[in-house]
Amino acid sequence: MEAINQKSNHISIGGLAAACGIPVETLRNWEIRYGFPEPRRLDSGHRRYSLDLIPKLREIKTLVEMGYKPSFAVKASSEELCQLMAASHNNEESPIAIPSSLIFRWMGLVRNMDVHELNREFAQHWNINGARNFIFKMAIPFLREVGNLWEKGEISVAHEHFSSEVLQTFLSGQWRPLLTENSSKHVVLANQEGELHSLGLHMAAILTTLNNVEPIFLGPNTPLNDIISAATQRKANAVVIGLSSVSDTKHSTAFLNNLQKGLIGVRLAFGGNKTIPEMSNIEYIDTLEAYDRWLTTL
Ligand code: B12
Numbered sequence: 001m002e003a004i005n006q007k008s009n010h011i012s013i014g015g016l017a018a019a020c021g022i023p024v025e026t027l028r029n030w031e032i033r034y035g036f037p038e039p040r041r042l043d044s045g046h047r048r049y050s051l052d053l054i055p056k057l058r059e060i061k062t063l064v065e066m067g068y069k070p071s072f073a074v075k076a077s078s079e080e081l082c083q084l085m086a087a088s089h090n091n092e093e094s095p096i097a098i099p100s101s102l103i104f105r106w107m108g109l110v111r112n113m114d115v116h117e118l119n120r121e122f123a124q125h126w127n128i129n130g131a132r133n134f135i136f137k138m139a140i141p142f143l144r145e146v147g148n149l150w151e152k153g154e155i156s157v158a159h160e161h162f163s164s165e166v167l168q169t170f171l172s173g174q175w176r177p178l179l180t181e182n183s184s185k186h187v188v189l190a191n192q193e194g195e196l197h198s199l200g201l202h203m204a205a206i207l208t209t210l211n212n213v214e215p216i217f218l219g220p221n222t223p224l225n226d227i228i229s230a231a232t233q234r235k236a237n238a239v240v241i242g243l244s245s246v247s248d249t250k251h252s253t254a255f256l257n258n259l260q261k262g263l264i265g266v267r268l269a270f271g272g273n274k275t276i277p278e279m280s281n282i283e284y285i286d287t288l289e290a291y292d293r294w295l296t297t298l
Pocket of ligand 1: 140143144145146147148151160161164168194195196197198199200201203204240241242243244245246270271272273274285286287288289291
């Protein structure tokens with residue numbers, strides 16, 4: 001690293017962090033892992049950064065918030081960053097269309113139980129299209145196709161379990177590294193006892209992290225009292241329960257009512273495709289897109 005003197009056009013790591021909205025720790029981590037942003041050193045050894053790095057770092061931050069992996073965004077060339085940013089601005093007006101050939105190809109990999117290729121495909125589409133497009137346009141239609149083919153007897157239970165396991169491991173590996181220590185809001189995410197459909201909850205965890213809210217992820221089959229203790233211990237802003245159509249209506253209604261009684265001053269919501277009669281002070285969030293918006297109301 002080149003030594004520089006104090007008066008040049010450079011700022012400290014704290015200054016850079018403030019200018020880009022990226023914590024100092026993260027900047028140091030990226031430097032160690034990816035060699036970027038590379039500081040120059042004062043004679044004293046302190047880091048100094050060129051002001052020219054600020055626009056690029058702001059773009060990287062935006063992409064990471066959209067769900068791109070830091071390892072991908074930090075290493076992208078200026079040209080790639082420019083293209084990704086342009087694509088992100090166009091996202092709302094022209095959402096990406098998911099070709100049915102993609103789901104067809106993924107189903108072929110499921111039939112062959114090709115975990116390596118399926119993982120590679122997931123990672124590639126996550127990186128290229130971003131977390132939200134991956135969830136809404138790819139993962140959910142993929143699981144629906146898995147369900148349809150299983151119902152028609154065209155794939156076996158083993159194929160269904162294989163697809164959901166590979167996807168779940170992939171999703172959980174994506175959202176945990178996105179967690180930062182600076183989120184002041186927490187949401188407990190859990191399924192009730194007996195409920196194993198937790199993929200929607202993993203997708204919810206990703207959206208939670210992207211909204212800079214920390215998920216306290218308890219996952220499937222969680223006893224009521226443990227959900228209450230977790231929410232109390234972490235002073236959660238909300239508890240969100242994932243309920244699939246498999247769950248029994250009476251049981252789920254009683255579960256939510258009892259949960260609500262045990263949670264004082266904590267918002268309670270449930271999502272998923274279970275329809276149950278309206279209950280006061282318990283919110284229903286029908287889709288993950290709605291959950292993404294709901295998080296901004298915390
Ligand atoms: C994967 C899967 C499994 C996996 C789950 C693994 C896992 N880790 O999640 C396993 C193999 C364990 C499983 C087991 C069973 N399953 Co299953 N499963 C599925 C499958 C293929 C995908 C479900 C899924 O995760 N979708 C992804 C979610 C995100 O998509 P979605 O459900 O459309 O969600 C939308 C909303 O509901 C909402 N949402 C969903 N979750 C959440 C969470 C939050 C917090 C929020 C806010 C919103 C939200 O957002 C989405 C839209 O944006 C479906 C097929 C299908 N067509 O759905 C069957 C399906 C749900 N299963 C079914 C059945 C019958 C079962 C079993 C009873 C089978 C058996 N005989 O053992 C068991 C029950 C287990 C249990 N006790 O819970 C049936 C349910 C039929 C019914 N009664 O309505 C389905 C529909 C299959 C079918 N075609 O028959 N299953």
